[in-house]
Amino acid sequence: MAALFKYHDMKKLLLxxxxxxxxxxxxxxxxDILSLNNSLIxxxxxxAMFNAMAAAMxxxxxxxxxxxxxxxxxxxxxxxxxRDIALSRPWSYIILQEQSALPRTAExxxxxxxxxxxxxxxxxxxxxxxxxxxxxxWAYSDANVNEQTARLKRSYLNAARDIPGVVISPVxxxxxxxxNRDGADAFAALYTDNRHPTLEATYLAxxxxxxxxxxxxxxxxxxxxxxxxxxxxxxxxRIAADTLADWTTYASTSR
Numbered sequence: 369m370a371a372l373f374k375y376h377d378m379k380k381l382l383l384x385x386x387x388x389x390x391x392x393x394x395x396x397x398x399x400d401i402l403s404l405n406n407s408l409i410x411x412x413x414x415x416a417m418f419n420a421m422a423a424a425m426x427x428x429x430x431x432x433x434x435x436x437x438x439x440x441x442x443x444x445x446x447x448x449x450x451r452d453i454a455l456s457r458p459w460s461y462i463i464l465q466e467q468s469a470l471p472r473t474a475e476x477x478x479x480x481x482x483x484x485x486x487x488x489x490x491x492x493x494x495x496x497x498x499x500x501x502x503x504x505x506w507a508y509s510d511a512n513v514n515e516q517t518a519r520l521k522r523s524y525l526n527a528a529r530d531i532p533g534v535v536i537s538p539v540x541x542x543x544x545x546x547x548n549r550d551g552a553d554a555f556a557a558l559y560t561d562n563r564h565p566t567l568e569a570t571y572l573a574x575x576x577x578x579x580x581x582x583x584x585x586x587x588x589x590x591x592x593x594x595x596x597x598x599x600x601x602x603x604x605x606r607i608a609a610d611t612l613a614d615w616t617t618y619a620s621t622s623r
Contacts, residue, residue, distance in 0.1 A: 398429065401429065401431040401432065401459065403415060404444040404454060405436075405464075405465035406435065407435075408503075408564070409465050409503070412565060413570075414577075417570060417571065417574045418577055418578060425578075434453050438467070441478070441482065441485065442477070442480075442481045445481060459498040460499070463500075464481075471519075472505075472523055475526065478523060482500065486500060486531050490533075497533060500534045501580060502524055502535070503537045504524045504540040505539070506520070506563075507540065513544055514544065517541065542607050543569070545607055545614070546558065571596055576612070579609075587609050
């Protein structure tokens with residue numbers, strides 16, 4: 369898979385992982401975002417939360433979602449409606465949310481699915497190919513958190529290395545940080561079952577997406593959704609900021 373893009377300088381591929389290259393110049397046109405996702409994004413309606421967050425911060429951004437509950441990225445790829453929506457216009461960003469277990473249990477299949485989407489977008493829009501964002505999945509709550517997160521880190525980093533124009537929102541690392549810093553009870557508060565997010569976990573993910581797309585620190589965010597305690601929200605923003613700093617370091621040293 370890497371051979372398809374071997375003409376790209378590896379330093380450029382690494383820089384594509386980093387936040388600063390994702391910032392869009394002030395005054396740019398509306399940022400159009402599409403996600404091809406399953407329940408991990410659908411829970412608590414993360415797109416609507418992000419849109420409210422962006423509006424509160426004075427950003428002109430719209431996130432639309434194509435949701436297929438329990439489905440994989442290859443399912444979306446083979447679904448005519450998902451493909452039609454994804455290729456209907458040159459979106460600013462396309463968020464590809466993989467099924468919860470697949471990135472750590474079938475790394476090659478996951479990477480191949482991302483590659484297929486990248487090639488389809490590149491063929492359709494060679495001069496304005498949308499940037500692909502991969503939100504990193506998180507460990508199941510009843511699993512070995514550090515072990516599963518290590519597998520996820522490797523899987524997502526390998527996909528981003530091999531496919532230029534792909535960036536990672538390290539949501540799974542934020543979950544792990546809460547587990548390691550704040551303990552099992554705080555970690556459990558991120559889950560409605562063994563994999564789906566609570567409101568505060570969805571807010572954490574939305575803050576990371578905001579930071580990745582706009583190139584701004586999550587700690588600048590002032591928006592807090594209804595139903596979320598302000599202190600918890602502030603803590604999630606701090607976790608998001610620290611996670612992004614750690615991810616940049618990890619990506620830089622894991623070539």
